[in-house]
Amino acid sequence: MQTPLRHITRGRLFWLGLFALTWLLSHYSFQLYKLLDARWIIRFPKALQLKLDTAISDFLNWLVNDAHLGLLTFRDLTRSIASLIEMPYQFLRNLLIEGFQSGLGDSAVQIAPSLSWIAVIATVVAIAHYARDLGLALLVGGCFLYLAVFGQWDSAMITLASVLVAVPIGAAGGLGLGIIAYRHTWFDKLLRPILDLMQTVPVFAYLVPILILFGFGPVAALVATVIYAMPPMIRVTILALKSVPEELVEAGRMMGVTRRQMTWKVLVPTAIPTLMVGVNQVIMLTLNMVIIASMIGAGGLGFDVLASLRKLDIGGGIEAGLAIVVMAIALDRSSQAFSERRMPHPRTGSWLQRHPWTTTVALIVLGTFLLGQVAPAVQSYPDVLKISTGAVWSDAMEWINVNFFDTLETIKTALLKALLLPVKKFFTGIPWLWGIIAVGLIAGRVAGWKLGFMAALMMLFIAASGLWGEAMVTLYLCGVSVFVAILIGTPLGIWAAQKPRAGRIILGVMDTLQTLPSFVYLIPVVMLFRVGDFSAMIAVVLYALAPAVRYAAHGIREVPPQLLEAGRMAGCTPAQLLWRVKLPLATPQLLLGLNQTIMLALSMLVITALVGTRDLGQEVYIALTKANAGQGIVAGLSVAVIAIIADRIVHALSDNQKRRLGL
Amino acid sequence: MNKRVLLDCRHVWKLYGANAETLLANGRKPDADALAEANVIGAVRDVNVQIHQGEIFVIMGLSGSGKSTLVRCLSRLVEPTAGEIQFEGRDLLRASEEELIEIRRKKMGMVFQQFALMPHLTVLENVAFPLEIQGVDRATRCESAQKVIELVGLKGRENYYPRELSGGQQQRVGIARSLVVEPDLWFLDEPFSALDPLIRREMQDEFIRLQNMLRKTIVFITHDFDEAIRLADRIAVMKDGMIEQIATPEDLVQNPATEYVADFTRHVARAKVIRAQSRMEPATAERFAGEVAHDATIEAIADEVERADAPMKVVKDGEVIGQITARAVIDVLVGRG
Ligand SMILES: Nc1ncnc2c1ncn2[C@@H]1O[C@H](COP(=O)(O)OP(=O)(O)OP(=O)(O)O)[C@@H](O)[C@H]1O
């Protein structure tokens, strides 16, 4: 029988019904509350609220002030950790910026100056050449020269010092923990949920307790950085060790290796290329966090950006931002080169002949040290030759704002009216009780009722912590941003997959976008659109675009060629081939891209608190400025809850789709 | 045979799956159906083999028949579920971790199908690696490594990395590496299967040359019957984890113990396997056209015998033990009897 309703299956009915009911409840929640005079409908009852935040704060206070671990207090412990980190950090600062002194205060005597700018550039050039070739050496040298010429040297060296301290600790720690987890299953099982959680808790959330434990300053920033950058290294290590071919392990055992030899002579050396991928991630995450951690006292380029953002100093912000970009590119390209590097054949000859680059660098360091005593320009880049672009950028922005103000404003208002505000109204209107039920129903329908129940419980935690409203704003901003990112990213990805030349450019740009610290994205957005939800959305879209593009391109490219041939033989037009063959087969990949996009969007959203959103991120940011650990952690956990539920639902969708396609 | 037994393996089982041990409790011997019912994979089932000093013992069978698992039980790379293994009179399964390391360092060597070379080490370093593990000083281990590298014909490529070598060359490195510690017992798990047929043949010749020099005790795995016949002193045919028959190549072809073995050997060129002595008759002729060795294969003497106008003498240690006729040779060649 042909009826207009033939498309309405039971599955569709469920989703339609759920949406309609939610919309109705959202739209009329206020009237409902007035009608029934039941305030609990729109507000979680105060009396039932969890007091988790104060409990956490009290616990931390006790930890810092009273806790004893045997002989020493907890404070002694944090102090000793702090001094362990402080020492190498101070040494690097002396080496790169301040020079070495003996004595304190006014009586300090300079023993040796810091490395000259020429020496630093020579060193990075030599390292880049060792990692790949002359081309990379020139790129990296150019990047550092840029920092000197454009007057960002000192801040950049502070940032570099932090990176150089945090990366070895993060990489070695991750390697160690990864090895333990590889060897002992119980440790692996213990570690996994912690790693999962750490990946979803926003960075600001653990800045707060660290701030309380270590005090404001570079050490706290370094601790936070290490904690933030270590988890991927652990994961990569476990993966790398597990993917060492079984035969190689057996070969080792047949040679009679001891356990230690198995690890250090067989597993780790053969896994080095993969492990270096992990190190690259550690470096990039470290840079990202060192910039963010300027909020708790890490100086350097991040601090410059933050200061400019606060003063709305457009030129200064862009200058520091560009310096970060340059540095990110230099660090990323050289550490990537290390993971692709092949063992060269050993050189022959004397030590000097075998190590021409080391020798040259040593000579340059020594030479510039001696010359620097008489010629200050050799020691530090002369001020007169510095080029400041700040004024240029300010003028450019001014010009844009004068000439395009109306256009930008129109775009902004139009999007706000058409998209952001209605969605916001929808999400914030949903009564908390129904919200919990709806999330449970969605998760249950997609991923099984056990997960549905868990998801509902988790949402209840948010409501009971008194953060329902903020969570809904987070959902709305995240939803809108992800929607826009997917809308832009998927076609870009498809295009990249279909046209190799365009693909190389698009994916190259995406790669670079992904290496940039999240902070950088705020700068142009604030300049053009000032503060507010719209700016936040743009920044989130920029930051989260890359995975949407990448996974789409990957999914389309991975479609088996024989299926395409079958499609062509059946007479599909290129458009039909795309819509009927490629896209359906690529859906599992597209969904994984969606998942990544959501995760990145949530992590960026928290950082956009700086441009004045009213979501969970703002809650964490406020907690940070008030050093309220409990508030920060509870709000951070709430973001993690949303991330975890989204992750499970999208994964289940992708699995269902794979099963349907028989992959 | 009265040769010394180097490795003695009795009633060895390896089952994969939950509760594998309980199935074998009290010396029970579950059959294939019982295993399938318990959802257990019987990779090796009730295997008995004795490896004699100085012989080449070939284990052959189709993919999944349990050859690799058996050889890994013999070297204790996997722990057998049940059974007994004696190596030089010592109980291998009760050896402690330290003893096992010692045995493997000094007495066993193994060559792998996919070569299993360390990608970050040069040829020289790879070959010297077992000695490095044992803490031998650099000069000594380079010297020993250099010797075996020459032995396998890779002189001049000491500083290459594995990725820069062909498959055959890589396996030569694998062979050199397993020989550098001068093992008493040498395991080779399908060492030539990953190579092209031509290279495979060349490597087999190379292997025979090496063995004529070294006289090792060898356990060699292959799924290629021709390879087995070329190399083996004795062959064990495996199927579904069990040994169907252990015999010399000639015996296997002439007296297959089971239908499966018969199927397997049916298409073998019998002339390559059968030797003169098994087709001779009492020396009754008045005139002989010449003489052949008792252990020469029919293939090797066919031309000569068929051409001759009289039977030929079969000689063993200088004594005539029988005669062989053109008729007998032709019977083998056309597959009669
Ligand atoms: N770790 C394991 N877990 C479960 N089953 C296993 C394991 N290792 C081997 N098996 C099973 O045991 C059986 C024998 O495997 P084995 O690798 O010994 O065969 P093989 O004769 O060496 O085959 P091939 O010629 O393919 O190497 C196979 O059915 C295999 O699936």
Ligand SMILES: [Mg+2]
């Ligand atoms: Mg095998």
